[in-house]
Every structure is written in structure tokens, then in C-alpha cells.
Amino acid sequence: MNMDNTDLASAVSGVGSDTFGEQWSMSLVEQLTSLEGRINRLRYLTSNIVLLIPGIIYLVIALFVVGLIWVFTGLPEFIFDFLAGLVTIPILYPFYAISVKRLQDMNWGDGWITYLQVYTAITALFLLTPIGSSVEYTLGLIIDIMSIPFIVCLFAPGEKGPNRFGPDPLG
Numbered sequence: 001m002n003m004d005n006t007d008l009a010s011a012v013s014g015v016g017s018d019t020f021g022e023q024w025s026m027s028l029v030e031q032l033t034s035l036e037g038r039i040n041r042l043r044y045l046t047s048n049i050v051l052l053i054p055g056i057i058y059l060v061i062a063l064f065v066v067g068l069i070w071v072f073t074g075l076p077e078f079i080f081d082f083l084a085g086l087v088t089i090p091i092l093y094p095f096y097a098i099s100v101k102r103l104q105d106m107n108w109g110d111g112w113i114t115y116l117q118v119y120t121a122i123t124a125l126f127l128l129t130p131i132g133s134s135v136e137y138t139l140g141l142i143i144d145i146m147s148i149p150f151i152v153c154l155f156a157p158g159e160k161g162p163n164r165f166g167p168d169p170l171g
Contacts, residue, residue: 037104063087063088096120122139122142
């Protein structure tokens with residue numbers, strides 16, 4: 001945590017330690033894994049972009065391994081589709097965590113976070129369905145429609161000052 005001497009002194013003495021005195025301090029790991037706190041629009045966008053690079057590398061390696069298993073074992077195609085979806089699910093959590101913090105920055109907790117949970121669950125189901133099936137098509141359409149409100153996360157400003165989810169990430 002980056003604190004200067006006055007912040008450290010107020011933290012130790014208890015003077016000025018109300019929520020307005022808090023500083024935003026979150027490591028990259030906390031941004032990608034924690035469900036607490038807030039992130040601003042720029043961090044939301046850059047975190048999503050930065051997460052794409054290791055995510056793609058992970059997917060290439062994981063799907064290559066699953067493909068090798070499929071080729072050498074002769075498993076049915078629907079089992080391959082299920083395994084391929086299963087190895088992609090861990091990528092969903094960091095995107096979910098980033099989105100939760102962004103919604104909290106806009107002070108849109110509660111119902112919107114439930115909406116995000118439903119969206120993430122449907123996305124996980126989509127990943128587990130056989131490729132080319134009508135179920136996959138239907139879930140893909142639902143995901144596309146449900147993702148439209150999340151565009152707001154890129155453009156809507158966060159709440160100024162601290163809110164119930166933490167200090168303002170912009171200070």
C-alpha cells in the first residue's frame with residue numbers, strides 16, 4: 001500500500017481515519033481476484049485488455065492438451081466439447097471480478113451484481129454445450145443480448161468520492 005507520512009500518522013493515531021481519508025490501493029492480483037473495492041473506467045478497460053493476452057495463451061495451451069487427449073483416446077466429440085468448455089471456465093472469474101468492482105464503482109451493487117452472476121453462469125453453460133447445437137445457438141443469443149447493458153461500464157462515470165464499496169479509485 002502506498003502511503004505517505006501523513007496518511008500513516010493518521011492511520012496510527014486514528015485521527016482522520018474516516019472513509020474520506022481512505023486511499024485507493026489495489027494490486028493487480030486483487031483487481032483480478034477480489035470481489036471487494038472499486039475500479040474506474042480506464043482500469044476496467046485496461047484490465048480487460050491485459051487479461052486477454054494471458055487468457056489467449058492459456059486457451060491455446062489448454063485446448064491443445066484437450067485436443068491431444070481427444071485424438072489419442074478417441075472420445076466422442078460431445079465429450080471433447082464439454083472438456084474444452086471446462087478448461088475455459090477459469091478465465092471467466094477474473095472478468096467477473098473486474099466487472100463486479102466496476103459496478104461497485106458506479107454504486108450499482110445488489111441487482112446488477114446478481115445480473116452479472118446470471119450472465120456469467122449462462123456463459124459457463126454456453127462453453128459446456130456441444131459446438132453447433134441449437135442449445136449453443138440459443139445460449140449464444142442470450143449472452144449477446146445480456147451483454148448489452150455492460151457496455152455502460154465503459155462509458156458511465158463512477159460515483160465521486162467514497163461509497164459503500166470503498167474509496168474513490170480516482171482519489
